[in-house]
Structures are given as C-alpha cells and as structure tokens.
Amino acid sequence: MTGSILSTSGLVAGYEPDLPIVHGIDFSVASGELVVLLGPNGAGKSTFVKAIAGLVPIHAGTMLLNGRDITHVAPHRKVAEGLAFVPQTENVFATMTILENLQIAVAHLAKAKRAAAIEALFARFPDLAARPSRLAGALSGGQRQMLAVARALALDPPVIILDEPSAGLSPKIVSEVFEMLKAINASGVTVLLVEQNVKAALAIASRAVILAEGRIAHEGLPQDLASDPLVGKIYLGTAHDHQKAPA
Amino acid sequence: MTLDILAYAAFFLSMALTYAIICLGLNVQWGMTGLFNVGIAAFVAVGAYTSALLTTPPSPDRFGGFDLPIFVGWLGAAITSGLLSWAVGALTIRLRSDYLAIATFGIAVTVQLCMLNLQPITGGAFGIGFIPRPFAGLQENALLFSLANFGVMALVVLALYLGLEHLAKSPWGRVLRAIREDEMAAQALGKRPIRFRLQAFSLGGAIMGLAGAAQAHFIGFIAPDNYMPILTFQVWAMLIVGGSGNNRGAIAGAVLVWGLWALSAAAVSSFVPAEQQARAASLQIVAIGVGLCLMLLWRPRGLFGEVSPLTRLKSLRRAPSKE
Amino acid sequence: MNPQFIMDGLIAGAIIGLGAVGVTLTYSILRFSNFAHGELLSWGAYLALAVAGALGTLSAGLTKPIAPFSFGWALPLAAVIAIGLTGLLALAVDALLFSSFRRRGSAIIIMVMASFGASLALRSLLEFLFTSRPAYFTKALQIAMKLGGGLRATPDQLLMLGVTLVSVVTVHLLMTRTDIGRAMRAVSENPALASIAGIDVRRVIRTTWFLGAALACVAGIMSGLLIQIRPYIGHDLLLPLFAAAILGGIGSVPGAMLAGLIIGLCEALAVQAVGAEWRAAVSFVILIAVLLVRPRGLFGKAS
Ligand SMILES: Nc1ncnc2c1ncn2[C@@H]1O[C@H](COP(=O)(O)OP(=O)(O)OP(=O)(O)O)[C@@H](O)[C@H]1O
Ligand SMILES: [Mg+2]
Numbered sequence: 001m002t003g004s005i006l007s008t009s010g011l012v013a014g015y016e017p018d019l020p021i022v023h024g025i026d027f028s029v030a031s032g033e034l035v036v037l038l039g040p041n042g043a044g045k046s047t048f049v050k051a052i053a054g055l056v057p058i059h060a061g062t063m064l065l066n067g068r069d070i071t072h073v074a075p076h077r078k079v080a081e082g083l084a085f086v087p088q089t090e091n092v093f094a095t096m097t098i099l100e101n102l103q104i105a106v107a108h109l110a111k112a113k114r115a116a117a118i119e120a121l122f123a124r125f126p127d128l129a130a131r132p133s134r135l136a137g138a139l140s141g142g143q144r145q146m147l148a149v150a151r152a153l154a155l156d157p158p159v160i161i162l163d164e165p166s167a168g169l170s171p172k173i174v175s176e177v178f179e180m181l182k183a184i185n186a187s188g189v190t191v192l193l194v195e196q197n198v199k200a201a202l203a204i205a206s207r208a209v210i211l212a213e214g215r216i217a218h219e220g221l222p223q224d225l226a227s228d229p230l231v232g233k234i235y236l237g238t239a240h241d242h243q244k245a246p247a
Numbered sequence: 248m249t250l251d252i253l254a255y256a257a258f259f260l261s262m263a264l265t266y267a268i269i270c271l272g273l274n275v276q277w278g279m280t281g282l283f284n285v286g287i288a289a290f291v292a293v294g295a296y297t298s299a300l301l302t303t304p305p306s307p308d309r310f311g312g313f314d315l316p317i318f319v320g321w322l323g324a325a326i327t328s329g330l331l332s333w334a335v336g337a338l339t340i341r342l343r344s345d346y347l348a349i350a351t352f353g354i355a356v357t358v359q360l361c362m363l364n365l366q367p368i369t370g371g372a373f374g375i376g377f378i379p380r381p382f383a384g385l386q387e388n389a390l391l392f393s394l395a396n397f398g399v400m401a402l403v404v405l406a407l408y409l410g411l412e413h414l415a416k417s418p419w420g421r422v423l424r425a426i427r428e429d430e431m432a433a434q435a436l437g438k439r440p441i442r443f444r445l446q447a448f449s450l451g452g453a454i455m456g457l458a459g460a461a462q463a464h465f466i467g468f469i470a471p472d473n474y475m476p477i478l479t480f481q482v483w484a485m486l487i488v489g490g491s492g493n494n495r496g497a498i499a500g501a502v503l504v505w506g507l508w509a510l511s512a513a514a515v516s517s518f519v520p521a522e523q524q525a526r527a528a529s530l531q532i533v534a535i536g537v538g539l540c541l542m543l544l545w546r547p548r549g550l551f552g553e554v555s556p557l558t559r560l561k562s563l564r565r566a567p568s569k570e
Numbered sequence: 571m572n573p574q575f576i577m578d579g580l581i582a583g584a585i586i587g588l589g590a591v592g593v594t595l596t597y598s599i600l601r602f603s604n605f606a607h608g609e610l611l612s613w614g615a616y617l618a619l620a621v622a623g624a625l626g627t628l629s630a631g632l633t634k635p636i637a638p639f640s641f642g643w644a645l646p647l648a649a650v651i652a653i654g655l656t657g658l659l660a661l662a663v664d665a666l667l668f669s670s671f672r673r674r675g676s677a678i679i680i681m682v683m684a685s686f687g688a689s690l691a692l693r694s695l696l697e698f699l700f701t702s703r704p705a706y707f708t709k710a711l712q713i714a715m716k717l718g719g720g721l722r723a724t725p726d727q728l729l730m731l732g733v734t735l736v737s738v739v740t741v742h743l744l745m746t747r748t749d750i751g752r753a754m755r756a757v758s759e760n761p762a763l764a765s766i767a768g769i770d771v772r773r774v775i776r777t778t779w780f781l782g783a784a785l786a787c788v789a790g791i792m793s794g795l796l797i798q799i800r801p802y803i804g805h806d807l808l809l810p811l812f813a814a815a816i817l818g819g820i821g822s823v824p825g826a827m828l829a830g831l832i833i834g835l836c837e838a839l840a841v842q843a844v845g846a847e848w849r850a851a852v853s854f855v856i857l858i859a860v861l862l863v864r865p866r867g868l869f870g871k872a873s
Contacts, residue, residue: 005745044811054765054766055762055765055766074765074770074772075762075765075766075767076765076766076767076768076770078772079766079767079768080768084766085766087762087766087854089762090763091763092763093760093763093764094759094768095755095871096752096756096758096759100752100755103749103752104749104756104764104768104769105767105770107699107749107752107753107769107770110582145606151767158652165866169739216810224844244869245667249611251637260707275640280681281677283679283682283683285605285686293732313700331602338858338861339861340859342865344677344678344679344682345602345603345678345679345682346816346861346865347606348603348679348682349603349812349816349857350857350858350861352605352808352809352812353809353812353853353854353857353858354849355815356809356850356856357850357851357854360847360848360850360851364775364847364848397796398644476805480686480690481685483683483686521603525697525701525702526697526698526701529695529697529698530694530698532690532694532697533694533698535687535689535690536688536689536690536691536692536694537687537691538687538688539684539686539687539690540667540684540687540688541685543671543683543684543687544667544684546671547680547853
C-alpha cells in the first residue's frame with residue numbers, strides 16, 4: 001500500500017456559518033484502499049463527504065488530494081483533480097436521458113474518445129445500455145444507483161466517494177452493488193464508502209472508520225471492529241437495527 | 248412668511264405621510280410576510296378611484312359620483328384594494344415566490360390600462376377632479392387648512408402604526424413570524440401558511456388602498472399619471488431605506504425618501520435649463536434604481552431597520568451556485 | 571374578420587418568443603425572474619442604433635438600403651456588434667449585482683427585487699442618454715407584398731420571421747446537442763450535482779446571461795425595426811415575455827417560442843376584436859389563465 005491519496009486535517013464544516021456539523025476530523029485514505037465510513041444516522045457522514053467534494057462550506061482545516069491542497073477548490077475543479085463523488089440522494093439528472101447523463105460525465109474527454117468511453121460504460125452496465133434514451137427519472141432505484149456510479153466512473157477518477165449506494169435497494173441488488181464496488185477497487189480505484197449496511201460493507205472494506213456526532217469515534221480493521229462488542233453495541237447498534245427493520 | 252413656511256411644511260409632511268401609509272401596507276406584505284409586490288401603484292390607484300367615485304358629486308359624463316361622506320370613501324377604498332389583493336394572492340401565493348411578483352406586475356399594467364380606457368368610470372387620461380377635501384371649510388385659511396389635514400394624516404398613520412405593532416405581537420403576528428422563520432415547522436403545528444400569507448397580503452393591499460384614498464382627497468384630483476410604475480419604485484425605496492420589518496423605519500423611510508425626492512426635484516427645476524429637465528429627471532430615477540441595489544447589497548437591513556427579511560428568507564430557497 | 575391579423579400576430583409573437591426564450595433560460599438556470607430582462611431588449615435596440623449610426627458616418631454606402639429591405643448593411647453589422655455588447659452588459663450587471671447575492675445564498679426574492687432596481691436604473695439611463703423621443707433604424711418606407719390568402723407582409727417582416735426561426739432552432743440545437751447546452755440543462759436541474767459532475771457552474775451562468783441577452787438584443791432590434799425605438803420598448807414587452815415563458819413552461823425553449831407566437835396572435839386578435847388600447851391586457855389574461863389552470867405551463871416539468 002502506498003501513501004495517502006486523500007486526507008483531511010482538522011476539518012470543520014457545516015451548512016450555516018456558526019453551526020459546524022463536522023468537528024475537526026483528521027482522516028486519511030491510502031492509495032488503493034477501500035475505506036468504509038460507518039456511524040449512526042445524523043452522525044455527519046454525508047456532511048463530511050459533501051465537504052470533501054466541495055458541496056458544504058468548510059469552516060476550518062485543510063484537505064489534500066495527491067499531496068495538493070484542495071480545501072477551497074471549486075467542486076468541478078476537484079473532479080478534474082481526480083475526485084469523484086456519488087451523493088446519497090439526487091445523484092442523477094432525472095430530467096435527462098441515460099445517454100445524456102453519461103455524455104455530461106465524459107465531456108472532459110477529447111471528442112474522439114467519448115464514444116468509446118460511453119461504450120465501455122455500457123459494457124460494464126448492460127442494464128443501462130438496453131435503452132439509453134430513457135429518462136433517468138424513470139429508472140428504478142437500482143438502475144439509478146448504477147447510472148450514478150457509472151457517471152462517476154466515467155470521470156475516470158483515482159478516488160471515488162460513494163454515499164450509501166445501497167440505500168433502498170433489494171438484497172439481491174445490494175450484493176451486486178457491493179460486488180461492483182469490490183471490482184472497482186480491484187481495478188485500482190481508491191474507494192471511500194459511506195454505509196449503513198455494516199456487515200456487507202465490512203466484508204469488502206480494507207479499513208473502517210466510525211463517525212459519531214461529527215467526530216471520529218473509532219478506527220480499525222474490519223475484522224477487529226466486527227468482533228469488538230463495545231463498538232458494535234455503541235456505534236453500530238443503530239445500524240444493525242436499521243438493517244433488520246422492515247423497509 | 249414664517250406662516251407660509253409652516254403651511255408648506257405641513258403640506259409637505261402630509262404628502263410624505265400618505266406615502267408612509269403605503270409603506271406601512273407594503274411592510275405588512277414584505278417586512279412581516281416576505282411577499283414581493285411589484286404592483287403597489289395599482290393597489291393605491293384602485294383605492295384612490297374607488298374613494299373618488301364614492302365621494303364626488305354626481306357627474307353626467309361618467310358613472311357615479313355618489314356624494315357619500317369621505318370616511319365611507321376611505322372604507323370603500325380599503326375594501327376594494329383588499330379584495331383585489333386577495334384575488335391576486337389567492338391565485339399566486341401557493342406558487343413560486345416570484346409568480347406573485349409577476350402577477351402584481353401584470354395587475355399594475357392592467358390597472359393602468361383600465362384607468363386610461365374605462366373612460367365612463369375613470370374619466371380616462373384626465374382622471375377625476377373635484378374630489379372633496381377634508382376641512383374644505385377651512386380652505387380660506389391656508390395655514391389652518393394645512394395643519395388640519397396634517398393632523399388627520401398624522402392620526403391615520405399613528406392609528407395604523409399602533410394597530411400594526413399590536414398585530415405583530417398578537418397570536419396572528421406570531422404565527423406569521425413562525426411561518427416566515429420555519430415554514431415546515433409551522434405547517435407541522437397545523438398552521439396553514441398559505442392562509443396566513445394571504446391574509447397578510449390582503450391586509451397590506453387594503454392599507455395601500457386606504458393610502459390611495461387619503462392621497463386623492465388630500466390633492467383633490469387624480470389621473471392615471473399619478474400611478475405610474477415610478478410610484479411603486481419610490482415606495483420600495485422608502486421601505487428599503489427605512490428597513491423592512493420595522494414600522495417606525497417604514498414611516499421614517501417614507502419621510503426621508505420623499506424629502507430627498509422633493510428636494511432633488513426642486514433642485515432640478517431651479518438649476519437645470521428647461522430643455523434638459525426631462526433628462527435630469529431620468530437621472531434622478533437612475534439614482535433611485537442604483538440606490539435600491541446598493542442598499543440591498545450593502546445595508547440590507549436599511550438605515551434604521553433592526554430585522555431584515557434577508558436573513559429570514561434565506562432558508563426558504565437558495566440561489567443556485569456557491570462561488 | 572381580416573386575416574391580416576395572423577401576419578401581425580406572428581411577427582409580434584416572434585419578438586415576444588425570442589425575448590421569452592431568454593427569460594426562460596435565465597429563469598431556469600439562475601432561478602429568479604429577471605425584471606431587468608426587458609431592459610436588455612431596449613439596450614440591444616439602442617446599442618444597434620448607436621453602432622449603425624457610427625458605421626453610417628464612417629461610410630455612407632453602408633446606409634444605402636439593401637434591396638428589397640429598408641435598411642443598409644450598417645444595420646446587420648451593427649446588430650452583430652450590439653449582440654456582443656448587450657451580452658457584455660448582462661455579464662457586467664451580473665458581476666456587479668447578482669453574483670454577490672448568489673455568493674451569499676440570498677433568497678430568490680431578493681434577486682427579483684435587485685433586478686427590479688436594475689431595470690429602473692437601466693431604463694432611465696437610456697432615457698437620459700437618448701431621451702424618450704422615438705428613434706428609427708431607417709426612414710425608408712416599405713410596401714407590403716401580397717402573400718396570398720389575404721396576407722401581406724413587408725420584406726423586413728419576412729426577414730424577421732426567418733431570423734427568429736433560425737435563432738430558435740439554433741438555440742434548441744445548442745441546448746439538446748452540445749456540451750454547453752447539456753451543462754446548462756444540468757445546472758438548471760441540480761446545480762450541486764452539476765458541479766460534482768465536473769461542470770463549471772459559473773461558466774454556465776455566464777453563457778446563459780450572454781445567450782439570453784443576445785436573443786433579447788435581436789428581439790429589441792426587430793421591435794425597433796417594426797415600429798420604433800423607445801426606452802420603454804423592453805418594459806412594455808416584459809409582461810408578454812413573462813406570460814410566454816410561464817405559458818411555455820419554464821425552461822422549455824420550444825415552449826417559450828410557441829407561447830410567444832400564441833400571445834402575439836391573441837394580441838393581434840384582440841386588437842381587431844376589442845381595440846388596440848386593450849392589447850397590453852391580453853398577456854395578463856393569459857398569465858392568469860395559465861396560473862389558474864396549469865401553472866407549470868405547456869411543456870413545463872411538474873415541480
Ligand atoms: N442541507 C442541510 N442543511 C442543514 N443541516 C443539515 C443539512 N443536511 C444535514 N444537516 C444536518 O447535519 C447533521 C448531519 O447530517 P448528515 O446528513 O451528515 O448525517 P449522516 O451521518 O449522513 O446520516 P444518515 O446516515 O441518515 O445519512 C444532521 O443533524 C442534519 O440535521
Ligand atoms: Mg447520509
């Protein structure tokens with residue numbers, strides 16, 4: 001494993017100027033890792049990753065991508081620097097077709113390379129290839145999630161952050177999503193994954209971080225976390241319940 | 248000489264106070280409720296024409312002239328403008344916030360057309376004259392007449408001020424504030440935001456109608472030219488300068504802006520050669536427009552304002568980009 | 571009834587439609603109704619007038635009418651320059667005014683209000699610079715040609731219809747087939763998602779202003795050529811523009827154009843049926859009807 005590709009130090013962020021949600025997080029992901037970010041609802045996981053992507057104002061602290069300071073870089077510049085982000089909700093352009101969603105994603109490529117890039121994505125996500133002129137808003141939850149991930153992968157990012165990609169999907173699709181994430185990671189992409197689906201996430205993760213009340217509460221290897229009764233009870237209890245509760 | 252000055256001061260202040268009434272009405276709509284009205288001139292005009300029709304002596308060449316007492320005219324003015332506001336609000340308040348702005352802009356255009364073209368009712372471009380003036384019996388004595396009229400205006404403004412302050416503290420006003428601060432929460436408490444907004448918009452419109460009537464009777468004649476879009480702009484400038492959400496600010500802003508307006512108009516007419524006066528007048532309007540923008544940029548709370556709808560409205564809906 | 575109202579309505583509708591396309595674009599991407607949009611039409615017309623005048627003094631040949639039209643080469647040349655200048659004007663207003671509100675995350679209604687102040691200042695500045703006396707692009711008179719079916723139109727008018735058609739088709743293709751068009755639609759749907767999809771939102775906003783202003787300039791010049799140039803042309807067209815943008819459905823380019831034509835035709839019909847003095851009320855009636863029956867308009871998305 002090589003050095004850190006994405007890191008934050010003392011990151012304070014929140015939606016309103018005097019209301020920080022994330023309180024000084026020191027965090028780092030090494031190149032090639034698949035880090036899973038866990039924590040109860042409202043812990044600030046989404047806020048943290050949105051802050052990294054540039055969608056939530058940063059009050060203090062810094063963040064580095066590939067050794068470059070990207071703390072106050074505009075979101076679209078971060079994308080150009082190699083950081084892709086799949087938000088938890090509203091992660092596709094619902095009023096546009098599948099093809100248009102992907103066309104937007106490959107717009108950074110030279111014109112000549114775009115068709116091939118889209119072909120490659122369709123090959124990877126055959127579900128999407130079936131009817132590329134469908135409106136993204138008309139897709140099922142799972143198909144939408146596929147499209148969102150495809151859109152992010154089209155950016156050909158060294159690092160991809162996904163916020164609960166399995167939320168609201170049927171168990172079968174969930175396992176497909178996790179398989180896909182594993183494959184993406186295996187292809188050399190560094191993955192930061194926010195999840196409520198603790199068991200499945202820990203199964204593919206190389207490291208796990210638990211966030212609670214806007215702070216890092218625990219960090220460790222997946223197997224240690226899974227077997228640590230205290231951690232499981234305090235921080236992941238809600239998550240387990242959440243998983244068992246009928247949808 | 249001093250008496251003349253005193254009479255003029257009373258005249259000037261009375262005029263400013265009629266604007267203060269409009270401004271208080273706008274404050275109910277914008278300051279208290281956050282509803283944007285671009286058709287102020289229309290609501291003022293409807294009030295003025297209603298009262299004029301009700302109180303003027305019968306006239307052979309147009310509808311009405313019902314020769315009713317002045318206070319009936321004022322009441323009628325408030326009711327008609329209130330109803331018009333209610334109709335516009337009922338149609339648009341449930342929609343996007345700027346649809347109301349567009350609809351009120353449309354009302355202003357349409358009322359202007361009606362004033363000009365419904366000649367049998369409105370007297371067309373010449374308007375309506377011989378509107379009875381309060382204390383007409385005192386007209387011999389300019390000073391007494393001016394002071395009496397000023398007294399009436401001051402009383403109306405005071406009564407409205409006290410009433411609106413009371414209203415703001417009443418349960419109704421508190422619900423309105425709650426809705427403005429957190430629409431979702433208010434809704435969850437079973438308050439129907441649309442209904443309260445609509446009530447506030449109608450009340451504001453009624454006050455503007457009343458102001459129109461007061462102004463009409465103070466001047467004695469009305470014509471479509473008095474109700475051009477510039478009136479709307481002036482009143483907005485007054486409220487923004489005074490600080491929206493603040494009734495005292497609304498009154499102070501009205502007097503201040505009216506004073507500046509009258510002064511600069513006087514300066515234009517005495518220092519600028521006649522053939523350039525129209526141009527100078529347009530510069531004066533440029534100044535209002537730029538001033539409005541600068542206030543929004545630099546002093547969104549107004550010169551005297553304590554609370555600003557800017558911060559309150561912030562959470563309602565945000566602009567698209569952060570830069 | 572004289573069928574000529576169809577031709578009159580189409581031409582007025584073309585002008586309204588072009589303006590409304592600009593309104594609908596700025597509305598859907600900047601998310602507020604810009605009361606200063608009408609002023610872009612007026613400024614466009616006056617800028618073209620000023621540039622054409624300057625070109626005319628440089629070379630008298632440029633003012634010689636190009637048969638069969640009523641104007642010389644100075645006008646089309648000036649139009650191109652004026653389009654650029656009007657675009658710059660819109661960008662300048664955005665940089666000085668609206669961008670600050672966006673940065674602060676101000677409420678929509680504050681931007682609406684600022685646009686209201688800007689419209690007042692821009693319009694009165696025109697009155698100051700050019701006075702309120704009407705001005706004309708050309709003094710030449712044109713004879714209307716018979717088109718059959720009882721319709722007549724001057725060559726200028728036919729040219730306007732052609733220019734409108736070309737402009738709207740171009741904008742439509744731009745929106746549906748190009749990167750910048752897709753980026754504009756993406757920002758209009760979800761600016762945050764657009765930014766993390768790699769779209770430079772500020773660039774999209776600048777493009778939108780420029781495009782809206784360019785169309786406004788064309789509409790302003792057409793309106794000036796059709797009747798006359800006054801500082802109030804934009805202000806008088808503002809209600810029809812808003813009505814058309816809402817009738818067409820906010821964000822829909824073809825919708826705005828079609829709605830513009832509908833409003834133009836209704837106005838022309840009303841002029842024949844009720845009288846020219848009520849023309850301005852037509853858009854209001856249509857606006858109210860749309861808000862009552864179908865607030866999202868013909869092609870708008872349900873919100
Ligand atoms: N757009 C927003 N504006 C203001 N506050 C917000 C916003 N989104 C979230 N919050 C607040 O930030 C806090 C953290 O929310 P966040 O979405 O980051 O939690 P999370 O860990 O992702 O939870 P979940 O597992 O439910 O997705 C919550 O208290 C929430 O109320
Ligand atoms: Mg979340």
